[in-house]
Amino acid sequence: MDSSVSIDLQPHDGGKRGQDGSAPPYSYPYPGPAQGFPVQQPPRDFVLWSLFNTIFCNVCCLGFMALVFSFKARDRKVLGDTSGAGSYGKTAKCLNITVVVLSLLTAILIIILLATGVVAVSEAVQQNQNRNSYNFGN
Structure with missing residues (x-):
């Protein structure tokens, strides 16, 4: 029982050949973080934060x-323009x-104005009650 096995060591290109019938050049896989190369994060677009604001x-x-x-x-990021997407994102x-800063300052200002207005109105009402009680006494 002599059976021979042959192993084809030629790269398999899935039937894709160049115009001259030659095999396409071998492409190397992208080295990820496991090989020590940093992975660049895509630029952020802050759509949810902008929608909330x-x-x-x-x-x-x-x-x-x-x-x-x-x-x-986001449009620039989809088109692959990372520098434009980064600029618009910034x-x-x-x-x-x-x-956010202007909204917080406005809210704080409104709270301060309401607090001082309530104090001023309560003092005015107190003075008015004192005058009315004094006028009824005479």
Whole structure:
């Protein structure tokens, strides 16, 4: 029982051949983080943060502008333009930070104005009651 086995060591290209019938050049797999090369993260677009700011904290329409830049960043990322996506993403991030800071300052200012207004109104009511009680006494 002599059976011979032959092993084909030629690269298998799935039937893809060049125009001249030759095999396509061998391509190496991308070295991932296991081989020591860092994996570059895609640029962020901050769409959810921009949407939140547009709905809840739209100070001077900056939330809407952040949403526009976020969509531009996402479009650039889909097209493969990482530098353009990074630029639009940074602009959206700066606008979102500005919106949050301005919204917090506005809320704090409103709370301070309401607190001082309530104190002023209560003092005015107290003075008015004192005048009325004094006028009824005479």
